[in-house]
Amino acid sequence: MLKKSLTATLALFAVMLLITGCNSGTTADKQTAEPVPKDETDNQEKTEPANKQIQLPQEHLQKHENNDSVKMLQEVLNQVGYNIDLTGTYDEMTTWAITDYQIQQENLSVTGIYDDTTKDSLKNSLENGASLKSGEGIGKNSSDAAAINNPHEILALVNKDNALPEGFEPINLVVPDVQFPFEDFLPKKQMRQVAATAMEDMFAAADEAGLELYAQSGYRSYDRQDAIFAANVQQHGEEAANNFSARPGESEHQTGLTMDVTSPDVNFKLTVEFGETDEGKWLKEHAAEYGFIIRYPKGKEDTTQYQYEPWHLRYIGEKAATEIMEKGITLEEYLGEAS
Ligand SMILES: [Zn+2]
Numbered sequence: 001m002l003k004k005s006l007t008a009t010l011a012l013f014a015v016m017l018l019i020t021g022c023n024s025g026t027t028a029d030k031q032t033a034e035p036v037p038k039d040e041t042d043n044q045e046k047t048e049p050a051n052k053q054i055q056l057p058q059e060h061l062q063k064h065e066n067n068d069s070v071k072m073l074q075e076v077l078n079q080v081g082y083n084i085d086l087t088g089t090y091d092e093m094t095t096w097a098i099t100d101y102q103i104q105q106e107n108l109s110v111t112g113i114y115d116d117t118t119k120d121s122l123k124n125s126l127e128n129g130a131s132l133k134s135g136e137g138i139g140k141n142s143s144d145a146a147a148i149n150n151p152h153e154i155l156a157l158v159n160k161d162n163a164l165p166e167g168f169e170p171i172n173l174v175v176p177d178v179q180f181p182f183e184d185f186l187p188k189k190q191m192r193q194v195a196a197t198a199m200e201d202m203f204a205a206a207d208e209a210g211l212e213l214y215a216q217s218g219y220r221s222y223d224r225q226d227a228i229f230a231a232n233v234q235q236h237g238e239e240a241a242n243n244f245s246a247r248p249g250e251s252e253h254q255t256g257l258t259m260d261v262t263s264p265d266v267n268f269k270l271t272v273e274f275g276e277t278d279e280g281k282w283l284k285e286h287a288a289e290y291g292f293i294i295r296y297p298k299g300k301e302d303t304t305q306y307q308y309e310p311w312h313l314r315y316i317g318e319k320a321a322t323e324i325m326e327k328g329i330t331l332e333e334y335l336g337e338a339s
Pocket of ligand 1 (some may be wrong): 253258260261311312313
């Protein structure tokens with residue numbers, strides 16, 4: 001009540017000021033009439049600072065989580081220009097919006113995950129009243145309905161049922177500062193920055209433990225995968241080739257989040273014996289601490305549709321990697337998409 005009458009008094013006072021301030025009866029006066037609501041706004045801002053109305057979840061959030069914090073995040077996303085249903089579930093649409101937002105910010109890692117740096121950036125966007133163009137970063141969805149519509153998020157599922165869009169190229173490919181069994185630059189040395197940094201940390205820890213890990217093969221373009229698959233079909237027949245090789249679009253190596261690793265004990269080969277080496281055992285134990293999983297584990301061939309590959313590491317972030325490795329499950333099972 002008190003606030004209401006104060007506002008009314010202020011408004012009246014402003015109107016009086018306007019009347020007394022009228023020197024000429026031109027149309028310009030109509031424009032100067034605007035300060036009336038502005039005074040009210042100023043008054044409100046003093047009692048309720050704008051930044052107190054904005055609530056950003058404090059904790060790290062990612063795909064498939066469901067709680068009130070996710071709903072808060074969805075409200076924030078809508079305030080900066082998205083149009084998301086407030087479901088409280090970190091669904092495909094929420095992941096898509098976070099990814100799209102991250103692509104539009106120069107200093108953010110593109111992950112699709114709501115982490116501390118994304119939180120700080122969103123806070124800035126809100127305070128500056130930034131309004132983003134939804135879809136500007138990630139682009140329109142692929143016209144191919146079967147293709148993954150958000151290949152940039154780090155939890156993207158790429159397999160024989162979920163292909164990357166044709167022509168997809170990952171963002172921020174770099175060569176991780178780790179050892180390779182060859183010197184020259186080859187495109188396959190590359191990974192996405194977010195995965196490369198994690199891989200450097202993991203290799204440093206392995207080195208500390210007295211191990212000799214080598215990176216062998218990371219990023220592969222769509223065209224390169226096309227050539228590899230064609231060569232394998234020619235040599236082994238299509239059915240056999242499909243069991244150990246991927247069709248273009250269906251290889252995780254195209255995401256830039258994968259690296260095949262090896263060691264001198266197996267002559268730098270990508271072979272099942274690598275799993276029995278000290279390096280292979282160490283990875284099984286520790287890869288998740290750096291956000292990596294052994295993507296095609298032993299005994300899960302029916303789910304992954306791949307044979308056991310102890311050398312094939314996929315980056316998905318620490319939170320999901322820890323759960324997957326502890327439970328001994330696959331990415332398909334984690335995402336609830338196991339067939
Ligand atoms: Zn691989």
